[in-house]
Amino acid sequence: MLILVLVLGVLVLFVTEPVPVDVTALGLLVTLLLVGPVSTALADAGLVAGSVELVSVEEGLSGFANAATLTVLAMFVLSEGVRRTGVVQRLGALISRLTGGDESRQLGATIGLVGPVSGLINNTAAVAVLLPMVTDLADRGGTSPSKLLLPLSYASMVGGTLTLIGTSTNILASDLYARLAPEAIAREFRMFEFLPLGAVLLVIGSVYLLTVGRWLTPARIEPRADLTEEFEMAEYLTEAVVRADSPLVGRRVESVLEDTTFDVDLVQLIRDRRVFLEPLGQKEIQAGDVFAVRTDRATLVDLLDVEGLDLVPEATVAEEDLEAAPGPKNLVEVVVAPGSSLVGESLATARFRQRYDATVLALRRGGELIRQRMDDVPLRVGDTLLVQASADSLERLDANRNFIVAQEVERHDYRESRTPVAVGIVGLVVALAALGVMPIVVSALAGALAMVLTGCLRPPEVYEAVQWDVIFLLAGVIPLGIAMESSGAAGLLADAVVAAGDVLPPLLLLGVFYVVTALLTNVVSNNASVVLMIPVAIEAAETLGANPLAFAMAVTFAASTAFMTPVGYQTNLFVYGPGGYKFTDYVRVGGPLQAIFAVVTTIGVDYFFGLGM
Numbered sequence: 001m002l003i004l005v006l007v008l009g010v011l012v013l014f015v016t017e018p019v020p021v022d023v024t025a026l027g028l029l030v031t032l033l034l035v036g037p038v039s040t041a042l043a044d045a046g047l048v049a050g051s052v053e054l055v056s057v058e059e060g061l062s063g064f065a066n067a068a069t070l071t072v073l074a075m076f077v078l079s080e081g082v083r084r085t086g087v088v089q090r091l092g093a094l095i096s097r098l099t100g101g102d103e104s105r106q107l108g109a110t111i112g113l114v115g116p117v118s119g120l121i122n123n124t125a126a127v128a129v130l131l132p133m134v135t136d137l138a139d140r141g142g143t144s145p146s147k148l149l150l151p152l153s154y155a156s157m158v159g160g161t162l163t164l165i166g167t168s169t170n171i172l173a174s175d176l177y178a179r180l181a182p183e184a185i186a187r188e189f190r191m192f193e194f195l196p197l198g199a200v201l202l203v204i205g206s207v208y209l210l211t212v213g214r215w216l217t218p219a220r221i222e223p224r225a226d227l228t229e230e231f232e233m234a235e236y237l238t239e240a241v242v243r244a245d246s247p248l249v250g251r252r253v254e255s256v257l258e259d260t261t262f263d264v265d266l267v268q269l270i271r272d273r274r275v276f277l278e279p280l281g282q283k284e285i286q287a288g289d290v291f292a293v294r295t296d297r298a299t300l301v302d303l304l305d306v307e308g309l310d311l312v313p314e315a316t317v318a319e320e321d322l323e324a325a326p327g328p329k330n331l332v333e334v335v336v337a338p339g340s341s342l343v344g345e346s347l348a349t350a351r352f353r354q355r356y357d358a359t360v361l362a363l364r365r366g367g368e369l370i371r372q373r374m375d376d377v378p379l380r381v382g383d384t385l386l387v388q389a390s391a392d393s394l395e396r397l398d399a400n401r402n403f404i405v406a407q408e409v410e411r412h413d414y415r416e417s418r419t420p421v422a423v424g425i426v427g428l429v430v431a432l433a434a435l436g437v438m439p440i441v442v443s444a445l446a447g448a449l450a451m452v453l454t455g456c457l458r459p460p461e462v463y464e465a466v467q468w469d470v471i472f473l474l475a476g477v478i479p480l481g482i483a484m485e486s487s488g489a490a491g492l493l494a495d496a497v498v499a500a501g502d503v504l505p506p507l508l509l510l511g512v513f514y515v516v517t518a519l520l521t522n523v524v525s526n527n528a529s530v531v532l533m534i535p536v537a538i539e540a541a542e543t544l545g546a547n548p549l550a551f552a553m554a555v556t557f558a559a560s561t562a563f564m565t566p567v568g569y570q571t572n573l574f575v576y577g578p579g580g581y582k583f584t585d586y587v588r589v590g591g592p593l594q595a596i597f598a599v600v601t602t603i604g605v606d607y608f609f610g611l612g613m
Contacts, residue, residue, distance in 0.1 A: 002035070002054070002487075003054060003483050003484060003487045003489040004489055004492075004493075006028065006031065006032070006054075006480075006483075007480070007484070007489070007532065010024060010028050010480070010528070011520075011524060013027075014523070014524035014525060014528060015523045015524060017567075020343060020344070020469060021469070021473055021524075021525050021528070022339075022468075022469040022470070022472040022473045022476065024476075025472060025473045025474075025475070025476025025477050025528070026472055026475075026476045027476075028476050028477065028479075028480060029060060029063070029475065029476040029479055032054050032055045032060050032479050032480070032483055033055065033057060033060040033061075035054045036054070036055075036056075054483040054486070054487060055479050055482055055483050055486070059479055059482050059483075059486075060479045061479075062478065062479065062482070063474060063475035063476060063477070063478035063479055064475045066175060066474070066475070066478050067175055067439070067440075067441040068168075068171045068172045068174070068175035068176075068474060068478070069471060069474045069475055069478070070441050070444075070445065071165075071171045071440055071441045071444050071445075072122075072168040072171055072172070072470060072471065072474060073448075073466055073471055074441070074444035074445045074447065074448040075121070075122050075165055075168070075171075075444055076122060076125070076465050076466045076467055076470075077447075077448035077451060077457065077462055077465050077466065078121065078425070078426055078429065078444065078447050078448055078451060079121040079122045079125035079126075079465070080125070080451075080457060080461065080462075080464075080465030081422045081425065081426075081448075081451035081456040081457045081465075082121055082422045082423065082426060082456075083125065083129050084414065084415055084418075084422070084456060084457060084461070085414060085415050085416060085418050085419040085421075085422045085423075085456060086414030086415075086416055086419070087419045087422070087423065088117065088126075088129045088130060088133075089129070089133065089408070089414070090416075091113060092113070092130060092133030092134075092137070092408075093133075095109045095110075095113060095133075095137065096133070096136070096137050096140060099137065099141065102141070103141065103143045103147060104210070106137055106138065106141055106143055106148060107147065107148060107151060107209070107210060107214060108210060109137075110130075110134055110137070110148050110151060110152050110155070111151055111152075111155040111206050111209055111210070112206075113130065114126055114127065114130055114152055114155045114156045114159060115155045115156070115158060115159035115162075115202050115206065116159060116162070117130070117159065118155070118156040118157075118158075118159030118160045118162070118166055118167075119159050119160065119161075119162030119163045119165075119166045119198070120163070120165075120166075120426060120430070121165075121426065122160075122165070122166070122167065122168070123156040123157060123159055123160035123166055123167050123571065124156075124167075124338075124467070124570050124571055124574075126156050126159070127152060127153060127156045127571040127574050127575070128337070128404050128574065130152060131149070131152065131335070131404055131406055131574055131575065131578065132404075132405055132406055132407050132408045133408060134148050134149060134152050135149070135333070135406045135407055135578060136407055136408045138223070139223075139407075142223045143223055144219035144220070144221055144222060144223050145221055145578060145579060146217065146218060146219050146220040146221050146579045146580055146581065147214070147217055147219055149575035149578055149579040150217055150575055150579060150581065150585070150586075150589055151209045151213065151214075151217065152571075152575060153569070153571040153572050153574065153575045154205065154209060154213075154563055154589075154590070154593065155202075155205065155206065155209065156571050157560060157561050157562070157563070157569055157571060158198070158201050158202045158205040158206075158561060159198075159202060160560055161194050161197070161198035161201060161202075161557055161560050161561070162194060162195055162198040162199065162202065163191055163192060163194060163195065163198075163430070164189055164190070164191045164192075164193070164194065164433070164440060165191070165429075165430070165433075165440070165444070166194075166198075166560075167526075167560050168470060168474070168526075168527060169526045169527060169530055169556060169559045169560045170189065170194060170556060170560065171440070172474060172478075172527055172530050172531070173189070173530050173534060173552060173555070173556040173559070174188045174189035174440075175188065175478075176481055176530065176531065176534040176535070176552075177189065177534065177538070177548075177549070177552045180481070180485055180534065180535055180538050181538055181548050181549070181552070182542065182548065185548065185549065188439070188440070190434070191430060191433045191434035191440065192434055194553075194556075194557075196608050197553075197557070197601070197604040197605065197608050200600065200604055201557070201561075201597060201600065201601065201604070204596065204597075204600055205593065205597070208592070208593055208596060209593075212592065213589055213592075213593065216588055216589045216592070217585070217589050218581075218585055218588075220367060220579060220580035220581055220582070220585070221579065221580040226318055226319040227319050227331050227332075227333070227386060228317070228318050228319050228322070228331075228361075229318070229319075231361070231362040231364065231369060231371070231386045232369060232371075233294075233317075233361060233362060233371065233386075235296065235297060236294055236295065236296060236361075236362070236371045236372075237267070237292065237293070237294055237317035237361070238292075238293055238295075238300065238311060238312075238317060239270075239290055239291065239292055239293065239311070239312040239317060240290070240291055240293050240303075240304065240309040240310065240311055240312065241288065241289070241290050241291075241309065241310050241311075241312055242285055242286070242287055242288065242289045242290075242291070242308070242309060243287065243308045243309065243310055244287040244288075245308055246285075246287070246307060246308025246309060247307065247308055248285045248307055248308060248309075249285055249286065249287050249308075250284060250285065251284070251285055252281065252282060252283065252284055252285070253266060253269075253280045253281050253282075253283050253285060254280075254281030254282065256285070257281075257353075262295065262299050262302065262303050263295060263296070263299055263372055263373050263375075264293060264294065264295040264299060264303060265293070265294040265295070265359055265360075265361070266280060266291045266292075266293060266359075267291070267292040267293065267294050267317075267322065267359050267361065267388055268280075268291070268292045268322065268359075268388070269283060269289060269290070269291055270289070270290040270291075270292075271286065271288075271289050271290070277330060277357075277359075277388065277389060277390045277393075278353060278357040278358055278359055278388075278389055278390065278393065279354075279357045281354070290312060291309075292317050292322065294359075294361050294371075296371075296372055319331055322388050330388055330389065330390065330391065330394070331386070331387070331388050332386075332387055332394055332405055332406065332407045333364075333384050333385070333386060333387070333405070333406035333407060333577075333578055334384070334385045334387045334397060334403045334404070334405050334406065335382065335383070335384050335385075335403060335404040335405075335406055335574060335577055335578060336379050336380065336381055336382065336383045336384075336385070336402070336403065337381070337401065337402055337403055337404050337574075338381050338467065338469060338470075338570045338573065339401070339467045339468060339469035339470070340379075340381065340401075340402040340403065341402055342379050342402055343379055343380060343381055344378055344379070345378065345379055346375060346376050346377055346378055346379065347360055347374055347375045347376075347377070347379075348375040348376055350379075356389070356393060356396070356397060356400075357389060357390065357393040358387050358388065358389035358393050358394075358397065359387065359388045359389065360374060360385045360386065360387055361386045361387070361388060362374070362385075362386040363377060363383055363384070363385055363386075364383070364384040364385075364386070364577050364580065365380065365382070365383050365384075365577060366382075366566070366576055366577065366580070366581055366582055366583065367580050367581065367582045381570075381573050382566065382573035382574065382576040382577050383577055384406065384577025384578055401464050401465075401467075404574060406578045415455065415456060418454065418455055418456045421454045421455075421456055422451065422454075422456045425447050425450045425451060425454070425456070426447065428443075428447065429443045429444055429446070429447035448462070470527070473525060473527055473528070474527055477525075477527060477528050477531045478531065480531055480532070481531040481532075481534065481535055484532070484535045484536075485535050490535035490536050490538075490539050491539045493536045493539075494536045494537075494538075494539030494540040494542075494543055495539075495543065497509070497512070497513075497536065497540050498540050498543045498544060506544055506546050506611050507602065507603075507606055507611060509540070509544070510546075510550060510551060510554050510602050510605060510606065510611065511554075511598060511599075511602040513533065513537050513540070513551055513554050513555055513558070514554045514555070514557070514558045514598050514601055514602055515558075515598055516533070517529055517530075517533045517554070517555045517558035517559055518558040518559075518561065518562065518594055518597075518598065520532070520533065521558065521559045521562040521568055521569070522562045522563075522564045522565045522567075522568035523565065523567065523568065526559045526560065526562060526568070526569055527559075529555075529558075529559045530555060530556065530559045533555045533559070534552055534555055534556075537551035537552055537554070537555045538551065538552060546611050546612065547609065547610055547611055547612060549609050550605050550606065550609040550610060550611050553605050553609055554601060554602065554605050557597075557601045557605070558598075558601070561594070561597055563586065563589070563590025563591070563593050563594045563597075564586050564587050564590040564591055564594055565583065565586050565587075565590075566581065566583060566586055568586075572586065
């Protein structure tokens with residue numbers, strides 16, 4: 001009973017997310033470890049009848065040394081090694097030249113590229129790399145980015161089901177099945193065991209996204225030529241000139257910004273026809289300086305009066321004006337990435353301007369635009385910031401794992417000469433595991449080491465490559481699966497499902513597991529839903545006398561394809577802000593696709609894996 005209470009509590013925390021999910025997972029781990037000693041102490045004191053141990057210390061900490069955790073860690077490193085060579089970016093540039101301004105070709109090329117790539121490198125990494133390319137593709141072709149970004153996310157999820165290494169969900173499910181299935185049939189999933197059904201789903205998903213899905217996907221963001229128009233900044237940007245009698249003359253910019261109570265940002269400085277961007281802090285303000293200012297009209301009136309400024313007559317500040325500084329690009333959209341250290345922080349507490357030498361002009365959260373009092377808004381994963389900075393600062397932001405820059409930024413550090421080496425390493429990792437020469441965890445770790453030894457990655461970049469929130473999430477939830485199995489909770493839940501499905505044939509019960517897992521994954525982490533559902537699915541299959549592999553596969557495919565909410569899968573959050581989507585857009589576009597996949601996956605699992613023992 002205690003384990004079921006813990007499961008319910010964890011689900012509530014995952015859904016409401018008062019703290020990041022990896023913190024919840026670590027809290028769960030600590031709770032599981034404390035149950036034994038605390039209950040023993042209470043029993044010794046005569047306060048409870050007896051002690052309870054859900055997991056031993058070794059079992060509780062096993063998530064950190066688990067093969068699935070280490071394999072996922074290694075795959076992050078391998079994906080980063082490929083990214084650093086720029087091969088995916090060059091593929092994107094080729095696609096841009098071939099598709100031109102035709103939306104159908106752009107959509108087809110986006111799906112056709114991200115699907116297969118997501119099967120070879122982690123699908124989350126694939127979207128992070130391709131998102132800037134797709135945004136620029138839409139920009140150059142006069143297409144709404146909203147029409148391409150949601151299909152990008154969906155196709156990456158389906159592409160991740162092609163191989164064992166396409167998503168962390170598959171790797172975790174493989175480990176769980178090897179430990180929990182009946183001893184006679186327990187084994188890890190093979191590298192290409194997912195491929196036949198995954199390929200069917202990719203074809204069906206692609207056809208849907210190119211037809212019905214294309215019609216259902218809204219153009220939330222109009223095709224643009226100007227980012228300031230996209231963020232509706234006309235009422236919030238202007239230019240002001242410093243008068244000779246202004247109290248600001250002689251003061252440094254940083255002291256003015258620190259002392260002011262106004263909601264205002266000094267975006268750029270124009271002095272003697274030269275344009276200066278951040279860092280502006282040390283510049284001493286002079287009479288005649290022209291500042292591009294971000295503020296609202298009411299504040300502007302007070303600002304002009306108090307600070308001795310005059311409006312520049314008939315001044316309008318558009319993207320062209322904000323791009324006047326030297327460099328290829330000064331204005332971009334920046335997405336807060338999963339695992340970012342800024343999640344929960346505000347721009348003020350994170351000291352964003354000082355730390356990154358960049359100015360945030362606006363914040364978009366889904367379809368909501370925030371252009372006032374942004375400094376105190378706690379940041380969330382998927383928030384999109386309209387950022388102005390120098391070319392050097394933007395390149396540093398692009399290289400920072402806290403962010404995904406949603407437009408292509410000129411990079412000088414791609415190791416193009418290492419492209420064949422990086423691709424060859426990934427191919428060798430896949431081949432060695434597929435041929436059974438060595439376990440996937442061994443080949444993946446060896447491949448990660450090879451990325452460093454061959455110069456595809458520098459040693460510090462290895463640690464930056466890993467999404468540590470995913471690693472800690474896995475380490476925290478893996479013991480939950482052990483506790484569910486050892487405590488008998490998985491068997492109780494399986495008996496309840498089977499009893500409720502007495503009137504259903506095994507095929508429909510298999511479909512029930514798909515639907516329940518898919519719905520669960522749309523509100524909690526995909527990895528958490530696998531940990532919760534795989535033990536129950538295996539127990540249910542044994543009770544029915546059916547094939548546990550089929551039930552485990554139904555759960556695995558369902559957990560890898562969460563289309564109906566922006567929080568169901570990391571890639572959905574990646575595109576939430578840049579696409580300007582509303583929460584309901586995911587239901588409208590993803591709901592029918594989820595229903596189609598429920599039917600196709602259920603039938604496909606029966607066909608390819610068989611329900612009978």
